[in-house]
Amino acid sequence: MSRDPSKLLYAETHEWVDLVTDADQSIATIGISAFAIEQLNDLVYMDLPEVGKSLTAGDEFGEVESVKAVSPLYSPIDGEVVEVHTELPDSLEKLNDDPYNFGWIIKVKVGGDTGRDKLMDHATYEKQCGEAG
Amino acid sequence: MTDSLASTPLDGWHRSAGAKMVPFAGYSMPIQYSSIVAEHQACRTSAALFDVSHMGRLKFEGNGSEDLLDHLLTRRVSDMPMGRVRYGLICDENGGVLDDVLVSNLETPSQKRFHLLVVNASNRQKIIDWITPRMDDFPTVTMSDRTELTAMIAVQGPRAMDVCQRLFKSDPTKLKYYHATITDQMKKPVIVSRTGYTGEDGFELVVRAEEANRVWENLMLVGRDVGFTAAGLGARDTLRMEAAMPLYGHELDETIDPISAGLSFACNLKDRSFIGSDAIAKIAAGGPSRVRIGLLPDGKRPARDGLDVLTPEGKKIGTITSGGPSPTLDRPIAMAYVDAEFANLPSYQIDIRGKMVPATPTALPFYKRPAH
Numbered sequence: 001m002s003r004d005p006s007k008l009l010y011a012e013t014h015e016w017v018d019l020v021t022d023a024d025q026s027i028a029t030i031g032i033s034a035f036a037i038e039q040l041n042d043l044v045y046m047d048l049p050e051v052g053k054s055l056t057a058g059d060e061f062g063e064v065e066s067v068k069a070v071s072p073l074y075s076p077i078d079g080e081v082v083e084v085h086t087e088l089p090d091s092l093e094k095l096n097d098d099p100y101n102f103g104w105i106i107k108v109k110v111g112g113d114t115g116r117d118k119l120m121d122h123a124t125y126e127k128q129c130g131e132a133g
Numbered sequence: 134m135t136d137s138l139a140s141t142p143l144d145g146w147h148r149s150a151g152a153k154m155v156p157f158a159g160y161s162m163p164i165q166y167s168s169i170v171a172e173h174q175a176c177r178t179s180a181a182l183f184d185v186s187h188m189g190r191l192k193f194e195g196n197g198s199e200d201l202l203d204h205l206l207t208r209r210v211s212d213m214p215m216g217r218v219r220y221g222l223i224c225d226e227n228g229g230v231l232d233d234v235l236v237s238n239l240e241t242p243s244q245k246r247f248h249l250l251v252v253n254a255s256n257r258q259k260i261i262d263w264i265t266p267r268m269d270d271f272p273t274v275t276m277s278d279r280t281e282l283t284a285m286i287a288v289q290g291p292r293a294m295d296v297c298q299r300l301f302k303s304d305p306t307k308l309k310y311y312h313a314t315i316t317d318q319m320k321k322p323v324i325v326s327r328t329g330y331t332g333e334d335g336f337e338l339v340v341r342a343e344e345a346n347r348v349w350e351n352l353m354l355v356g357r358d359v360g361f362t363a364a365g366l367g368a369r370d371t372l373r374m375e376a377a378m379p380l381y382g383h384e385l386d387e388t389i390d391p392i393s394a395g396l397s398f399a400c401n402l403k404d405r406s407f408i409g410s411d412a413i414a415k416i417a418a419g420g421p422s423r424v425r426i427g428l429l430p431d432g433k434r435p436a437r438d439g440l441d442v443l444t445p446e447g448k449k450i451g452t453i454t455s456g457g458p459s460p461t462l463d464r465p466i467a468m469a470y471v472d473a474e475f476a477n478l479p480s481y482q483i484d485i486r487g488k489m490v491p492a493t494p495t496a497l498p499f500y501k502r503p504a505h
Contacts, residue, residue, distance in 0.1 A: 042170045044458040045434045067169045067458055
């Protein structure tokens with residue numbers, strides 16, 4: 001099933017979050033938005049964290065590099081990395097076409113509620129991008 | 134502070150083409166139109182058009198202008214034949230590089246001789262301020278800053294030749310490398326020089342500011358069927374990096390002398406003196422304390438400017454001055470200065486934000502265009 005970007009949550013730093021809560025746990029799948037990918041342009045490298053790394057919202061969990069610049073990736077939420085999309089760094093050209101499905105970067109098992117309340121819905125995020133662009 | 138930025142005569146064209154504009158050396162300049170990689174590849178396979186109007190253009194006229202330039206430049210100017218272009222450096226008394234420049238020896242159609250000095254945008258005012266008091270000893274020479282009255286366009290790539298051939302009154306492909314002439318494009322004067330900053334064959338054109346859009350559009354129109362592309366400063370940087378051409382502020386600055394930079398070819402030291410010649414001669418005789426080398430970092434991760442270069446044992450011996458992905462080689466490349474005693478190690482390490490990445494030294498340039 002493909003993710004609908006209008007149903008995702010967004011961080012100010014352009015990461016998207018798909019938060020799925022089952023009976024006993026919440027898993028956040030995290031990627032970067034189509035807007036961010038377009039702004040970065042010509043991606044050449046991505047550095048990913050190890051499974052098991054614990055993150056606090058705002059922590060740097062990796063880096064994405066374009067021809068011109070290095071951009072840190074920030075965790076939008078508290079939690080522990082439970083899965084990493086290891087295929088992604090070798091297929092960065094596919095990020096452009098499918099940032100919300102193939103383009104997922106990490107999955108995080110969410111701890112408390114911290115960080116979640118700072119995330120934006122799609123409409124608010126779009127507004128931020130409009131102002132930036 | 135957008136309102137304090139100058140814009141080139143082609144600013145409107147860039148914006149209507151959707152360029153991403155960035156502040157650079159006091160100008161608002163296009164960094165890319167669509168993709169740096171695509172613009173880079175267009176330059177290597179067809180040709181790319183660059184607006185380089187931000188570069189400073191200083192015109193020297195009058196009796197003794199070659200004597201003044203001989204005094205200022207590391208390269209001899211007085212023996213340049215008409216139509217010749219030379220790369221040289223302007224240094225201070227200690228041999229520190231104030232700028233790297235191109236000087237052309239030109240003649241107007243009415244046979245008025247002048248020298249054109251093209252300087253880096255970021256150094257333009259500094260160089261004017263450096264030269265002005267030194268002109269007192271050359272009272273018959275005048276210097277005029279032509280930067281804002283003119284525009285400069287670089288056409289670079291293997292197809293630049295046949296396209297330019299169709300556009301100008303005299304055939305610019307007859308120009309030899311590092312030669313320049315004044316010709317016409319639709320009856321308006323253009324300085325055409327066979328120079329560039331991409332490692333490709335091509336031309337740099339200087340036209341009156343009001344002619345810039347017409348010349349640019351003609352080039353785009355005539356070059357359209359062979360794949361001409363407008364390219365921004367992003368591609369200009371990756372191209373010059375592959376060609377290992379120094380960039381002021383990276384490979385060159387006032388703390389670096391021409392010998393360390395590997396530019397001894399641009400210093401004529403024999404039987405002459407110029408500002409900095411004593412210091413440079415001393416460095417040339419004793420050998421420089423650091424040297425510029427090329428590195429191929431392992432893996433895909435680019436090593437950027439400012440990162441530390443270390444020996445395999447972990448001793449810091451230098452700094453990356455330019456680094457990034459090479460679109461042509463499809464791998465990261467980097468230039469660095471290392472202490473001279475470590476100039477010939479079989480391998481190095483680069484500290485990329487805490488991760489030690491092995492790097493192999495390689496001869497410069499990284500890319501050389503295929504011979505014809």
